[in-house]
Amino acid sequence: MSSKIIPVVMCGGAGTRLWPVSRDTMPKQFIPLLRQESTFQRTIRLLSDASVFGHAIVVTNAEYRFTVLDQLQAIGIAAEIVLEPTRRDSAAAVATATELALARDDGAIVGVFAADQVVQDGALFVETCRQAGVVAAQGRIVTIGIPPTNPATGYGYIRPGMDLGDGARQVAAFVEKPDAVRAAQYLLDGYLWNSGNFIFDAATMRAELEAFEPGIVAPVAEAVAKAKRDLDFLLLDAESFATAKKISIDYAVMERTQKAAVVAGHFGWSDVGGWAAVWDLSDKKENGNAIDGRGYVLDGSNNLIRSEEALVAVIGLDDIAVISTRDAVLVTPKSKADKVKDMVALITAKGESEAGAHREVQRPWGRYLSIDLGIRHQVKRITVKPGGVLSLQKHFHRAEHWVVVRGTAEVTRNEETIVVHENESIYLPIGCVHRMANPGRIPLEIIEVQVGSYLGEDDIIRIEDIYRRS
Template sequence: MCGGAGTRLWPASREVHPKQFLSLFGARSTFQDTLIRVSNPALFERPIVITNNAYRFMVLEQLAEIGCEADVLLEPMRRDSGPAIAAGAVFAQTRDKEAVVLALAADHVVRDNAAFLAACREGLPAAEAGHIVTFGVQPERPATEYGYISPGEIISGQVHSVAKFVEKPDPATAASYVEAGYLWNSGNFMFRAAALLDEYRKVDRGSVEAIADSVAKAGSDLSFVKLDADAFASAKSISIDYAVMEKTPRCAVVQVACGWSDVGSWHAVWELSDKDGEGNAARGTAVFEDSRNCNVATDRALVALEGVDDLVVVATQDAVLVSGQKDANGLKRLVATLKNVAPQVTEDHIKVHRPWGSYQSVDNGERHQVKRIIVKPGGRLSLQKHHHRSEHWIVVRGTAQVTVNELVKTVHENESIYIPIGAVHRLENPGKIQLELIEVQTGSYFGEDDIIRIEDDYSRS
């Protein structure tokens, strides 16, 4: 599952580029790490990725980067984890009526893959027998940001029944849960597709029928499976915990100690990061003087901290966050305020990702805009025109093939071409390296809705 917005790591994570696609702990995203974790063909079949329309090309790009193939299901709208998991289960049954499904969130970290896979093997017989198995993580501390599971009687091996689920506790209650042997609720599950859907039907038959209908009526869009919007919209928006897990008598839990985190805050990122002798962690360029237990993430600017403790500083190209280390709820309140005051900084970055590459605004004025555009090898923009602006493209790296009305021209490094207002044009990269160019727009209006697409490789025209 990788369709969530993930604003708890703002400003690095935004509505259109959420945390599961960020490289927070190395070269790969947590989405990519999750796929690699379940790539052993002796245990796992071809993965099913459930996401939404906005993230579909990021999913394809990140799949390609790790050499992974998957069936990608597109949700027409967000309906929380209940309908998402049900859709995955219904789709899995189109492959195999007896399919056993492992449902994973794409934004979690697992530091011990071997222990995680051992837990999968341990829980598999219970799932095959009809239990809905959840993974209960051995607590590393009395955390207040997670729900807990109280294990019951042994079903088989290390698999227990679930005595009860409890919500996120206060510190004292969390400490009592750890002392009593409760486990963190990881929100990851294993089950026979038929068993999960049967239990879901008992509490909400209408939603399950709507989801099954959305899969049956799904269309294809490029390489995606596009769930039917009208049917999917009829499903109730609800988490799988509330829809099924807290109601079913078939719930079971397998205990695992695998270095798990849902990376739900900048404090969690700090806990998982390498630190200096004073407990400071940095991603990007940072200098610490007389500072302890701080966490810095910066895209470009150097960040220097002096005489401070327990701070989070996150600097992107259009926003800077300064926050206390441990108040995740404070950031949630801040983002809610920003959505009213400055919604753009919660929705998108200055650098905007597109299926063909990316663009980034460099300068804006009343009658001009300057962008840096990168086109991947083999990528091409839509055949388009504008009513309110002309464009001047200067190639600084690679080779561009440019169409302007009837003209098709190859433009090399240190060369440029002019696109008049109203001209039908297209940009593509025929080369083997990235194409980088500077675009200077002049005119009266520069909104994205002044792009009139005539043809498009990505079904946007």
């Protein structure tokens, strides 16, 4: 392999299996489920080894663009952030990465990686990718298969075929998620879990896409050619991209190509697919209990307790998960945690907003948390990161009162510019044009009290916005 692998991280998905922590507005790949960094950040760190990998590409959507940027900046790693204007499944995303890689190097080797995985042995992961890159340079599409540790029914499997040399084997078949009996047999027969990570020669992938799904390649190539820069992002052309066929890369290419190979990954892998997996990966306390936050267990073992705020007390129960957020609580046996997705579908059908949205909302300038909501009032806690600037805006139905509790706010109110310090406040009457900025070096925290006949977020008339949301 003469060139470095161009790593591509897919992080546009919105997983529900880790609800209520993971929701559409902030999915699991951006949440620090284990220790301080998110799985997205941990994956990016692994792919920053300059001896094997080149400059990374992150494929996401407009909703998560500032979260991606913030998390990259927090760990000091740069990447090309590509925004899909609409979700067209993974084949279009892979085709996009292929086009971008070929624009860099007509002999490019590309690696596609999930943002929501956990790897135990980072050095061995990097070495496995290097090994797969050598095989990919021979015109192969190489998937990384994981030797199973149990007869899991939640993963697809790979049946390895003939030996190809360089530690790779031909893929004899991709197999859908099995039942328990088949999964046990697959372990005996030497099948591998399909990790969803794969490394390929870009020219080979493009040729296979053209052969199997020509309705993807041309629209994506046009979307890349017409892409525009928007702040720190590359925005694909929406009209072109929308015409690409919506299909997964597994169905489009991987299950049809004769060029698929598999390399076994012995580096310890999990897709963190549910709360049972989180317990497996967590540090355990007495009696096998894993506790994050204010949690206590009496006469119980092998439990997972996670609480954002409330004190959680468990008595006389084993093998359960209790997940408490600010606005929702999940209680389930770990063995039934795969039903969480069904529960989310149920509460979504009932119209419960907590199914997909958090009370704390992320914004490019920071975040806000709704503390109290009444018929004619709402109280929010707003945090503005250093250098953050809210849009210049006005409201037709509400007035606002801002109290600074930490930091310094620079407030525009009509024609005035006012500096508001800690323990000071400012009143913004209905209809006034206003904006807030944090000129300081520490996060700015304010308490906002809204009063009016209508308090919805759609009563924001943006006049000017440095994040181009107006």
